[in-house]
Amino acid sequence: MPKEIVLTIKSKYFNKFKSGYPLLFKEAIVNLNDLKEEGTLLMLIDEQKRFIGKGYYGKQNKGYGWILTRKEHEEIDYEFFERKIKEAIRHRKSFFADSETNAFRILNGEGDGVGGFTVDYFDGYLLLNWYSEGIYQFKNLIVELFQNLVDYKGIYEKKRFDLKGQYIDDDDFLTGERAQFPIIVKENGVHFAVYLNDGAMVGVFLDQRNVRKSIRDYHADGKTVLNTFSYTGAFSVFAALGGAAKTTSVDLANRSFNKTVEQFSLNGVDYEAHDIRVMDVFNYFNYAVRNNLKFGMVILDPPSFARSKKHRFSVAKDYKDLIKEAISITEDNGLIIASTNFAGIDMKKFKSFVDKAFSEMGGKYKIIEEHSLPNDFKTIKEFPEGDYLKVLFISKIKG
Numbered sequence: 001m002p003k004e005i006v007l008t009i010k011s012k013y014f015n016k017f018k019s020g021y022p023l024l025f026k027e028a029i030v031n032l033n034d035l036k037e038e039g040t041l042l043m044l045i046d047e048q049k050r051f052i053g054k055g056y057y058g059k060q061n062k063g064y065g066w067i068l069t070r071k072e073h074e075e076i077d078y079e080f081f082e083r084k085i086k087e088a089i090r091h092r093k094s095f096f097a098d099s100e101t102n103a104f105r106i107l108n109g110e111g112d113g114v115g116g117f118t119v120d121y122f123d124g125y126l127l128l129n130w131y132s133e134g135i136y137q138f139k140n141l142i143v144e145l146f147q148n149l150v151d152y153k154g155i156y157e158k159k160r161f162d163l164k165g166q167y168i169d170d171d172d173f174l175t176g177e178r179a180q181f182p183i184i185v186k187e188n189g190v191h192f193a194v195y196l197n198d199g200a201m202v203g204v205f206l207d208q209r210n211v212r213k214s215i216r217d218y219h220a221d222g223k224t225v226l227n228t229f230s231y232t233g234a235f236s237v238f239a240a241l242g243g244a245a246k247t248t249s250v251d252l253a254n255r256s257f258n259k260t261v262e263q264f265s266l267n268g269v270d271y272e273a274h275d276i277r278v279m280d281v282f283n284y285f286n287y288a289v290r291n292n293l294k295f296g297m298v299i300l301d302p303p304s305f306a307r308s309k310k311h312r313f314s315v316a317k318d319y320k321d322l323i324k325e326a327i328s329i330t331e332d333n334g335l336i337i338a339s340t341n342f343a344g345i346d347m348k349k350f351k352s353f354v355d356k357a358f359s360e361m362g363g364k365y366k367i368i369e370e371h372s373l374p375n376d377f378k379t380i381k382e383f384p385e386g387d388y389l390k391v392l393f394i395s396k397i398k399g
C-alpha cells in the first residue's frame with residue numbers, strides 16, 4: 001500500500017464530507033503542499049482535529065482525490081478493495097445472469113464506494129478505465145482482485161488521465177486472452193461491435209441501454225427517425241429493429257459511416273434502406289429546413305462541448321437552440337428525444353431548456369418519458385454530479 005499522510009480539511013467543510021460527499025477539492029484543503037505523490041493514502045481531519053475519513057490523493061478534473069471510508073477503524077488495504085469489488089459484482093448479479101445482455105458496467109467509481117475508476121464487461125472481456133494517476137497506483141491489486149472474482153477471458157485498460165503531454169500510444173491489453181476485434185456483444189438481443197484497442201470510445205455507450213430499448217419497444221414503429229450526433233448509429237439500429245420506416249444518422253466523424261454500416265449489418269438490417277450522413281448536424285438542420293423535411297422522431301445526443309469548422313456548441317449555452325432546431329423539423333405529434341451527459345446541469349435546468357425552446361417557438365409539448373443512468377451505473381445521492389445522464393422523451397403537440 002502507498003504511504004499515508006494526514007490531510008487537514010477546513011472545518012467549514014466538516015459536515016459536507018462527514019455526511020457523505022466523496023470528492024476532495026482544492027478549496028477545502030489546508031495543507032495542500034503536503035500532497036506530493038498521487039496515490040498517497042490520506043487520513044482526513046479538520047482544523048479541530050476531528051476525524052473525517054480516509055481516502056487517497058488523485059487529480060481528476062477539478063478533484064484532488066476521493067474519500068473511501070468514514071470509519072476510523074477501517075483500513076484501506078487489500079481486503080477493503082476486495083469488499084468493495086465483491087459488493088459491486090453482487091449488485092450486477094441480474095446482469096451476469098441475463099442471456100440477452102452481456103455488456104454492462106461492473107463497477108462505477110464513487111457509486112460503488114471507490115472513486116477514480118470504472119470497470120465495464122463486454123462478453124467476458126473487462127475494460128478498466130483509470131481516471132487519475134492516483135488510482136493507477138492501486139492497479140496491480142485491483143487487477144488481481146478482478147482476476148480472482150470474475151470469470152473473464154481478457155482484461156484491457158484505458159488511462160484517462162493526463163500523461164503530462166507524453167502521450168504513450170501503448171497497447172491497452174493487460175492480461176488473459178487477447179480479444180479478436182470486434183467483440184460482438186449483445187444488448188437486449190441486439191448486437192454491437194466493440195473495439196477495446198481503438199481510442200477512448202469503444203463503439204457503444206452502455207449508459208443509454210434503457211433509452212435504446214424504449215425506442216425500439218414503444219416509440220419507433222412506423223416513424224421516420226433522425227438520429228443526430230449518431231456515432232456508431234446505436235439509436236438508429238434500435239429504431240430500425242423497432243419498425244421505423246426509415247432512419248437518418250448524422251455525424252461529423254468520418255469513421256461513423258463504416259461503423260454505422262457495421263452495426264446495421266450485424267443485426268440483419270439493410271443499411272442501404274437507411275440514410276447515413278457524414279456531416280455537421282447544424283448544416284443538416286439547414287438542409288432539412290430548406291427541403292421541408294419533417295421527421296416523426298428526432299434524437300439529440302450531443303457531446304457536452306463540440307467544435308466544428310463553423311460551429312461551436314456547449315450544452316449549457318446552446319442546448320435550447322438545438323431543441324428549437326429539432327422542433328422545426330419534427331412532425332406534429334412527433335417525438336423529440338433530448339439527451340445530455342453533461343454533469344454541469346441538472347434535470348430541472350435541462351427541462352427549463354425544453355420549456356424555453358417551445359415557448360420561443362410558440363409550440364406545445366408534453367414530456368412522456370424520462371431516463372437517468374441505468375442500475376449498473378450505480379450512483380450515490382451524496383454525489384449528484386455522478387448522476388450525469390438526463391434523457392427526455394418530448395411529444396410535440398399539435399396546437
Ligand code: SAH
Pocket residue numbers: 204205208228229230231232233234235250251252253256279280281282301302303306307308311
Ligand atoms: N449518440 C451516440 C453518441 C454520441 S457521441 C450514441 O448513442 O452512441 C458524440 C458524437 O457527436 C461523436 O461521434 C462526434 O463525432 C459527433 N459530433 C460532434 N460534433 C458534431 C457536429 N457538429 N455534427 C455532427 N456530429 C458531431
